[in-house]
Structure formats: C-alpha cells, structure tokens
Amino acid sequence: MGAFAIGVDLGGTNLRVAAIDQTGKQLETITTGTEVKRGRDSVINEMCLAIQSLANKYLDSRKLVGIGIGVPGIIEMERGTIRQAPNLPGWGDYPVKHEIEQRLGTTVFLENDANAATLGEKWLGAARDVDAVALLTLGTGVGGGIVIDGRIHHGMSGMAGEIGHMTVYPDGVVCGCGSHGCLEQYASATAIKRMALEAIGTGKAPELARAMSENPEFSAKIVYQLATQGDLQAQEIFHKVGQALGIALASLVNIFNFPMYVLGGGAASGWDAFAPTMFKELTWRSVVYRSVVASDAPGHKKTIITNALLGSDAGLIGAARLPLQAAGL
Amino acid sequence: MGAFAIGVDLGGTNLRVAAIDQTGKQLETITTGTEVKRGRDSVINEMCLAIQSLANKYLDSRKLVGIGIGVPGIIEMERGTIRQAPNLPGWGDYPVKHEIEQRLGTTVFLENDANAATLGEKWLGAARDVDAVALLTLGTGVGGGIVIDGRIHHGMSGMAGEIGHMTVYPDGVVCGCGSHGCLEQYASATAIKRMALEAIGTGKAPELARAMSENPEFSAKIVYQLATQGDLQAQEIFHKVGQALGIALASLVNIFNFPMYVLGGGAASGWDAFAPTMFKELTWRSVVYRSVVASDAPGHKKTIITNALLGSDAGLIGAARLPLQAAGL
Numbered sequence: 001m002g003a004f005a006i007g008v009d010l011g012g013t014n015l016r017v018a019a020i021d022q023t024g025k026q027l028e029t030i031t032t033g034t035e036v037k038r039g040r041d042s043v044i045n046e047m048c049l050a051i052q053s054l055a056n057k058y059l060d061s062r063k064l065v066g067i068g069i070g071v072p073g074i075i076e077m078e079r080g081t082i083r084q085a086p087n088l089p090g091w092g093d094y095p096v097k098h099e100i101e102q103r104l105g106t107t108v109f110l111e112n113d114a115n116a117a118t119l120g121e122k123w124l125g126a127a128r129d130v131d132a133v134a135l136l137t138l139g140t141g142v143g144g145g146i147v148i149d150g151r152i153h154h155g156m157s158g159m160a161g162e163i164g165h166m167t168v169y170p171d172g173v174v175c176g177c178g179s180h181g182c183l184e185q186y187a188s189a190t191a192i193k194r195m196a197l198e199a200i201g202t203g204k205a206p207e208l209a210r211a212m213s214e215n216p217e218f219s220a221k222i223v224y225q226l227a228t229q230g231d232l233q234a235q236e237i238f239h240k241v242g243q244a245l246g247i248a249l250a251s252l253v254n255i256f257n258f259p260m261y262v263l264g265g266g267a268a269s270g271w272d273a274f275a276p277t278m279f280k281e282l283t284w285r286s287v288v289y290r291s292v293v294a295s296d297a298p299g300h301k302k303t304i305i306t307n308a309l310l311g312s313d314a315g316l317i318g319a320a321r322l323p324l325q326a327a328g329l
Numbered sequence: 330m331g332a333f334a335i336g337v338d339l340g341g342t343n344l345r346v347a348a349i350d351q352t353g354k355q356l357e358t359i360t361t362g363t364e365v366k367r368g369r370d371s372v373i374n375e376m377c378l379a380i381q382s383l384a385n386k387y388l389d390s391r392k393l394v395g396i397g398i399g400v401p402g403i404i405e406m407e408r409g410t411i412r413q414a415p416n417l418p419g420w421g422d423y424p425v426k427h428e429i430e431q432r433l434g435t436t437v438f439l440e441n442d443a444n445a446a447t448l449g450e451k452w453l454g455a456a457r458d459v460d461a462v463a464l465l466t467l468g469t470g471v472g473g474g475i476v477i478d479g480r481i482h483h484g485m486s487g488m489a490g491e492i493g494h495m496t497v498y499p500d501g502v503v504c505g506c507g508s509h510g511c512l513e514q515y516a517s518a519t520a521i522k523r524m525a526l527e528a529i530g531t532g533k534a535p536e537l538a539r540a541m542s543e544n545p546e547f548s549a550k551i552v553y554q555l556a557t558q559g560d561l562q563a564q565e566i567f568h569k570v571g572q573a574l575g576i577a578l579a580s581l582v583n584i585f586n587f588p589m590y591v592l593g594g595g596a597a598s599g600w601d602a603f604a605p606t607m608f609k610e611l612t613w614r615s616v617v618y619r620s621v622v623a624s625d626a627p628g629h630k631k632t633i634i635t636n637a638l639l640g641s642d643a644g645l646i647g648a649a650r651l652p653l654q655a656a657g658l
Contacts, residue, residue: 291488
C-alpha cells in the first residue's frame with residue numbers, strides 16, 4: 001500500500017489543498033472559494049473540511065502520512081504558530097499546528113511558503129536532480145528559500161532565506177523592512193511597476209506613459225510586453241532588474257557554491273528581458289561562478305541559474321513533501 | 330586508550346604541525362623553520378618528518394586517527410589536490426593527499442585554511458556552543474568559512490564561503506577577483522592601509538601622514554592605534570570598515586539566520602574602532618537580526634557577532650579536528 005500526504009497552500013487570497021502520493025503524483029487538488037480575509041476561524045474550518053474530504057477519499061488505497069501547510073509568514077517551529085504574517089491578521093499566537101492535529105488526528109507540519117516552494121522545486125521541479133538549491137521568488141516582494149542536503153535550511157529561528165532583503169545598493173531605494181537598496185526593491189513585480197512609474201514621471205518614457213493611461217491594470221507584465229516589443233525605456237527597467245539579480249546571485253554563488261539557483265514567481269517570466277544583463281553581471285562579479293564554469297576538472301560542474309518549473313503549485317507540492325520527507329519517503 | 334590527530338597549518342610563510350587529542354588538548358606543536366617559498370618537495374619532506382616525529386611520540390599512549398592539513402587555496406576534494414593557491418607555486422595538480430598518505434600510511438584530509446579555522450573556532454573557540462557559524466577572517470584579504478550542523482559547508486566544488494567577495498558597494502573599489510566593491514576591499518588589513526594612504530593623499534590626514542613617514546612598516550595596526558588615540562581621519566577609516574562589515578553581515582544574517590558570526594584575523598583586533606558602526610549598520614539593515622533580538626518567544630535567541638578566540642591557532646586546531654570528526658569523535 002502506497003503513502004500519500006496532504007499539502008495546503010494558505011495564500012494571501014485563497015486556499016488550496018492537494019492530495020499527493022509518495023511519487024509526487026497529484027491525486028486531487030481542491031481550490032476553495034474561502035477568502036483568507038474572512039478570518040481565521042472560517043479558514044481553519046474550510047481547511048479542515050477540505051483536508052478531511054481528500055483524506056477520506058484516498059485513505060482506502062493509501063496510508064496518510066501527514067499534512068503540510070505553507071503559509072505566508074514566519075513560523076514558530078517549536079510552538080507551531082505563525083508570526084509576522086501581515087496577510088493573515090489574527091493568526092499570531094494561535095496554535096495552528098496543535099488545533100489542526102487535534103481536529104484531524106494527523107501530524108501537521110507548518111512551513112513558510114517560500115521555503116515550501118523551494119522544497120517543491122527540489123522534489124519535482126527545476127532542482128529535482130540537485131541536493132542544494134536557493135530559490136528566489138520574484139512576486140509582490142522577493143521571497144527566498146534555501147535547501148541544503150535535500151532539506152530546508154531554517155536557521156536558528158526559522159527566518160533563514162530572506163534573500164529579498166540582501167542589500168544590493170547600500171544607498172538605494174527605501175525598503176519596507178527598514179533598510180535601503182534591498183534586492184526586493186529592484187527585482188520584484190512591485191519594483192518593476194515602481195521603476196516604470198518613475199520613468200513615466202521623467203516625461204521620457206512615452207510608450208510606458210501611453211500603456212499606463214490605456215490600462216487601469218498597469219503592471220510589470222505590461223512593462224515586460226513593451227520591453228519585448230523593443231521599447232528602450234521598458235528594456236532599461238529590465239536591465240536594472242538583471243543587474244540587481246546579478247549582484248545578489250554573485251554574492252550567493254560566492255557564499256554557497258550551490259549547483260543551482262532557481263528564479264520563480266510572476267516576474268521571473270520576464271526572464272528573456274533581464275537574463276542577459278543578469279548573467280553578465282553575475283559572471284564578472286563572481287570568481288566562484290567563473291571558476292566553476294571554466295574548470296574541466298572532475299567534480300566541477302557549471303553553476304546553473306534557471307527558471308522555476310512548478311509555477312504556483314510549488315508551495316503546495318513542497319507542503320505535501322514535508323510529511324513524506326519526515327516519514328523517510 | 331584515547332585518540333589523537335595531527336593538524337598541519339601550511340601557511341603562506343611557514344609550517345606548523347600539532348598533535349591534538351580528542352578532547353582538544355594540544356599535546357605538542359612544532360613550528361618549523363621551513364619557508365614555504367623553498368618549494369614543494371622541501372615543504373613536503375619537512376612536513377612528513379614533523380608529522381612522523383609527533384606521531385611516534387604519542388602513538389604509544391593514543392591511537393592516531395589521521396592527519397588534517399589546512400592550506401591557503403582551493404581544494405579539489407575528489408582528487409586530493411590544491412588549486413588556485415597563489416602562495417603555493419608548484420603545488421597545482423600535485424597529489425598532496427595521496428603522496429602523504431603513501432609516505433605515512435595514515436588517512437589525510439586536505440582543507441582550505443579559512444574553512445579549517447572555522448571548524449577550529451566551532452570546536453574549541455568562540456563558536457563551541459553553536460552548531461552553525463560563519464567566520465570572517467580579516468587579514469591580508471577577507472577569508473570566510475561556513476559551518477552548518479557542525480560540519481564545513483563545501484558547496485559543490487569546495488569553493489563555498491568566499492564571503493570576502495560578497496559585493497558590498499556595486500560601484501566600489503576594484504578587487505583582485507575581477508569584481509568591484511567586494512567586502513575584502515573595505516574590511517581587510519590591506520584595505521585599511523589603502524584607505525589610510527588615500528586619506529594621506531588628500532593632504533587632510535596629518536597624523537596618518539606623520540605616522541607613515543616615521544614608520545617604514547606603516548600598517549593597519551598603526552592606523553588603529555591612531556584611531557584609539559582620537560585621530561578623526563583614522564577613526565573615519567574604521568567607520569568605513571564597520572559600515573562594510575555591517576552591510577555584509579546584514580545580508581548574511583538575513584540569508585542564514587545562524588546563531589553566531591565570528592570575526593577573526595589580524596584586523597579583527599580593531600574591534601572597538603569598527604564595531605559600533607558595524608552593529609548600527611547591521612541593526613537597521615537586517616530585519617532578521619532585529620527580529621531575533623526583539624523576540625522573547627522561546628527558541629528566539631539573539632544573533633551573536635563576536636571575536637574569534639583561537640587567533641592563529643584556529644586553522645591548526647580545525648585541521649586536526651577533520652580526522653577526529655570523520656572518525657565520529
């Protein structure tokens with residue numbers, strides 16, 4: 001009899017629950033209409049119902065090893081609570097892990113969503129053939145996760161992997177974290193839009209200005225479309241994205257010497273607009289990157305920088321992986 | 330019967346060999362007059378003689394578990410050779426590990442000297458009570474080593490831990506590695522001297538200029554002495570050192586969330602001149618550092634930034650630790 005786990009992606013907007021077997025096969029996924037903003041108790045109830053329904057459905061043919069839940073916040077591992085989750089008001093100090101374990105009688109693993117996504121990409125995605133990887137998620141912010149020896153690196157209090165808050169430009173743009181010049185201020189979808197608005201403000205970006213006036217949903221995606229159509233101002237923005245990513249990746253490669261670094265999240269789909277600058281910057285800045293590329297000696301492989309493969313499923317898949325991994329599967 | 334190991338520090342200038350028992354007790358240390366510049370074969374011969382003499386002396390009362398050698402270069406782990414070691418001309422591609430194992434009939438572990446020093450500090454020094462630590466060695470350059478779960482993190486090709494080549498100022502001073510604005514260009518003894526010469530060049534640093542003219546051995550140490558005596562120009566240089574260290578540490582703390590980061594090497598003795606600026610910069614830049622400091626929750630301890638304790642013995646001690654660790658001691 002095979003085993004399966006249930007993964008939960010408690011996103012900022014809605015809730016997804018999937019049953020995934022030990023080979024990574026997604027047996028079934030439920031996307032609930034539950035809006036996270038309706039509040040904690042409502043979300044917990046919906047989550048437990050969805051988990052229970054999936055569990056009951058597959059329990060006959062497989063053994064349920066546990067539940068993994070990815071959440072947009074910092075996890076108190078020892079207490080099984082969530083803290084510093086601005087998108088989950090009312091969840092702080094609530095014993096999430098304990099409560100769900102009580103209700104469902106199964107082991108629950110809480111994990112930060114970026115960490116879960118990294119584990120997902122390591123299990124079934126871009127990083128499935130390597131043992132160590134860093135994931136950078138270019139979304140509203142820049143999230144990060146680190147996997148070493150196949151397992152999430154948590155650090156002493158579960159806060160490791162804040163790659164989006166590496167300093168890239170010491171005197172750069174103010175960041176929500178309190179610092180200046182964080183990677184997130186140059187490589188997130190939010191940053192791309194901000195840089196476009198700055199360009200429009202100079203009066204020297206007519207195509208960007210037109211796109212904004214024509215489209216109330218002006219976004220990083222539209223800036224990317226203009227860049228691919230040859231608009232120089234839009235291209236300049238992605239050049240800046242590539243530069244910031246190259247600087248941060250050069251430091252990461254010099255520090256970790258991992259075989260792979262993966263870029264995910266919505267803004268990573270602007271790859272062909274930022275990647276040439278990113279690789280150029282990375283190459284001249286990182287002695288480790290160049291060295292590994294250059295050497296033909298055995299054991300010296302090229303450092304791979306690549307796109308994530310699992311899209312928005314990465315966190316869900318990684319969450320399900322947690323109980324499977326803990327069970328040695 | 331207890332066990333012991335022999336550690337070797339193959340420095341840029343001379344060679345030290347120590348017998349250390351499993352509890353970390355230094356049984357005996359030999360500092361040979363052998364100058365490394367006399368060439369590979371001469372050094373290998375001297376090294377083997379010293380090792381043999383120590384081994385014979387303690388073999389009656391203890392079991393020799395192996396030999397660890399720390400070298401200033403990048404190690405080809407799989408081949409047991411040294412590469413990219415500018416201070417060891419003629420050693421590239423030479424099968425060091427194999428040769429010494431053949432001659433002495435004992436297992437040999439080769440390790441980069443900064444990594445060995447990190448393991449030494451973890452075993453018997455500043456980091457003995459933590460499981461994960463990064464060491465920054467502020468010497469001629471800025472070396473680095475990373476220990477996770479009590480073991481050196483090597484990366485895929487043994488090049489991890491190049492913390493000195495993290496980009497701190499993207500448009501900063503040119504570095505020997507080919508990049509601009511590496512930490513090493515602001516926080517090494519070499520950088521302190523360079524910044525002093527720059528200050529003297531402006532004609533606005535009379536005390537530094539006088540110290541230089543009076544002392545042919547003008548060095549970072551003299552700049553430090555002037556700073557402690559209240560010279561504003563010398564203090565400004567250590568302010569820059571602290572800023573660069575704070576920026577780099579903020580990124581490291583955000584990435585790793587380790588319990589401890591250790592500063593070693595000669596220039597780290599300028600601690601009281603650079604530390605106030607370093608902590609200020611680190612605190613406002615790192616959300617993880619502030620968070621961990623602020624929280625009273627169980628398991629949330631303060632991130633410790635501290636001085637190394639073992640001085641120039643760290644590499645020797647860490648080298649001896651390698652065979653002991655491999656033997657499960």
